[in-house]
Amino acid sequence: MKSLLETRDHRETKAVRDLIVEHWGITLSLSRVWRILRHRLKMQYSKPYPHDLRRPADAEAQLEERLIDAFNTLMDRGLAESEIALGFLDEASPQLTANTARVWHFEKAVIHKNTAKLKANAIGFYAIVGHSVQGFPEHSTHDAIAQFLRDIRAAHPDFRAIIVVLDNFSSHRAAALKEVADGLDISLVYLPPYSPDLNPIEFIWKSIKRVISLNSIPSLGELKRCITGSWDELAIRHSFAKHWIEQFVPSIVAYRYF
Known part of the structure; x- marks a missing residue:
């Protein structure tokens, strides 16, 4: 069979x-x-992860090449592997009306919660080498992203450079943002188009949305506190990036932190 x-x-x-x-x-x-x-047969039972039909067939190879180029550029400048932080950036907008968790129950499952359409604009840097950072920008403009890059830089005083993997959102591609990143010794490595599965931070945001869906949250302030608390608990785990680490890290550096 x-x-x-x-x-x-x-x-x-x-x-x-x-x-x-x-x-x-x-x-x-x-x-x-x-x-x-x-x-x-030890098969898994889960929802299939959707891959966009426009996703390049060689998306993994493209990302690997970009990561190798970024690391080689830094090492050509004399940096050691231990001086380079590495992580993933992404925005999310968790909202009170999210209902993503499945629960066991005997009769109809009901949770009493605030059904107001409140959402929080959140941004995060999920580090597999370095320190994870999370914030709440008012907007997702390149100026707001630039400020978040400064926050990431401030959290890494002991690293000479930081590699940030991120998607191709227009604000991420802005020339002004790249200029700020260069000034902060942050190398931006862009994912191939339509490849969110190659950004492990997506799984953290998904987990946070599940937490929100199981809780009664009365206000935007409480929503933000829930997001921050969940982030602090989840972002310290490398398990969300386990497959990514196994797939890409051996090809680019000899990190022994994992």
Whole structure:
């Protein structure tokens, strides 16, 4: 069965049951099929991560090349690996009406919460070498991003340079922002287009939205406190970037911090 299922990336439980009937003439309950897939075949059961059709087929190779170029440029200046911080920047707008968590329950699951449409503009730097930083810019303009780069720089007095991986949002590409970054010894490494899966900070924001959806939050101030508290707890973990570290770090540097 495993070899048959491996011919396609993902299937629903009912489709697997139909496949069993087609190939072996055996009709099983959906719960039985689920147990076979989960416990015997050790398959994962989760929502598929959406990949944009416009995502380059060689997105990983593009990012690896950009990271190598950034590190080589810094090392040509005489910097040691231990003097270079590395992390990921991204914005998010968590809101009170988010409902992303699934919970076990006997009867209808109800949570009493503020359903007002309040949201907080948040920004974060998730460091795998260095110190993670989080803030609440009023807007996502290049001036606001530039100020956040200064905050990142201030959090890294012991590092001579910082590599920041980020997406291609227009504010991130502004010439004025690149000028500020250069003055702060921050190297901006842009993700290939339509490749948010290569930015591990996305998983932190997703986790924070789950926390928000499970709590009753009365105000914008409390929402921001919830975001900051969750960020402080989550951003110290390298587990969100485990796959990224395994995929890219050995190709660019010999870090021994992981």
